[in-house]
Structure formats: C-alpha cells, structure tokens
Amino acid sequence: MKNEGKREKNWKDLYIRSTKLARAKQLGIEYPRISDAELRKNSISEASEQINVLFVCSKNQWRSPTAETVWRSHPKLNVRSGGTSPNARHHVSEDDIRWADVILVMEEKHKSRLKAEYTRVLDFKSIHVLDIPDDYRYMDAELVEQLKQTVPSILMIE
Known part of the structure; x- marks a missing residue:
C-alpha cells in the first residue's frame, strides 16, 4: 500500500515536470531555471582558475584579434575573439x-x-565597453598600449 502512494506521487511529479518542460520549450525558456546563487557561483571563476574572455569588434579583423593576441599568453586568461557583423x-x-x-x-x-541577437544568453554575463574606435590596424602599437592599460583594471589581473 505504501509503495502505491509513492508510485502515484512520482507519476504526478513526472507529469507536472513534463508539462512544465513542454511549456518552457514553447516559450523558449530554459527549465528548470538555475538559482541566482548558482549562476553567480558558475560565472565567477575561482582565483586559481582561468577567466574566459571574449573580445568583440565588428568584423573580427583588427581590434578583437589584436586583443586576443595580446592577452593569449596571460596565465590567468583564456581568450577568444569574434565580430558582430554577418x-x-x-x-x-x-x-x-x-x-x-x-x-x-x-x-x-x-x-x-549582442544584446539584440543573444538577449537570453546574456542575462547574467558581464559586458564591458572598452571605447576603442575603429581607427587601428592589427597589432597597431597604440591599440596594443590601450588594451594593456584598460583590460587589467576590468578583469582585476596584473
């Protein structure tokens, strides 16, 4: 008799979960949602771990590849670059x-x-604007210097 009660409860839980999953899928929402505390824990890297940094410009031709090259060898960083243009x-x-x-x-x-294209994914991401205009070529000395001055203070690295 005890097992039947538990079995019925499990069936109801599974049914409710499946309907919630189906509705979340219709709405384009991830379910179950992760708690804010868990998201913060996942997004903040431990001091001993590396930070994953994505550099973004328009065509991924000069500025963001320069930033990727400059910071690629830093021991606390994993870096990638990309562009917003199609x-x-x-x-x-x-x-x-x-x-x-x-x-x-x-x-x-x-x-x-980025916010227009990836609204949901960016909900808990840290985005910083470097204010570097499209006036530089790849590995331009002035661009490299700007990156070396601005990035460490944002990422809190040396």
Whole structure:
C-alpha cells in the first residue's frame, strides 16, 4: 500500500515536470531555471582558475584579434575573439557567449548588437565597453598600449 502512494506521487511529479518542460520549450525558456546563487557561483571563476574572455569588434579583423593576441599568453586568461557583423571572420556565436565569463566589446554598438541577437544568453554575463574606435590596424602599437592599460583594471589581473 505504501509503495502505491509513492508510485502515484512520482507519476504526478513526472507529469507536472513534463508539462512544465513542454511549456518552457514553447516559450523558449530554459527549465528548470538555475538559482541566482548558482549562476553567480558558475560565472565567477575561482582565483586559481582561468577567466574566459571574449573580445568583440565588428568584423573580427583588427581590434578583437589584436586583443586576443595580446592577452593569449596571460596565465590567468583564456581568450577568444569574434565580430558582430554577418561577414566577420568569426561571427560571435551563442557557444562563444556561453563560454565567456567576461565579454569585452570595443564600442557601445557591439554591446547593443549582442544584446539584440543573444538577449537570453546574456542575462547574467558581464559586458564591458572598452571605447576603442575603429581607427587601428592589427597589432597597431597604440591599440596594443590601450588594451594593456584598460583590460587589467576590468578583469582585476596584473
């Protein structure tokens, strides 16, 4: 008799969960949602772990690849770069955004484009605008210097 009560309860739980999953799928929502505390814990890397940083510009041609090259060898960072333009060398993907702990964009328009395209995925991501205009070529000395001055304070690294 005890087992039947438990069995019935499990069946009801499974039914309720499956209907919630189906409804969440219709709405494009992840279910079950992860608690805020767990999201923060997952997004904040431990001091001993590396930080995943995504650098973003328009075409992924000069600024973000330069940033990736400059910071690639830093022991506390894993870096990638991408562009917001459809004809970028590497267009920023949902996987890139999910991978990143921190997203550093060159201009405000890049932040706006990312938010327009990946609204849900960016809900708990840290995005910082570096305010670096499209005036530089790949590995331009002035661009490298700007990156070396601004990035450490944002990422709290040395």
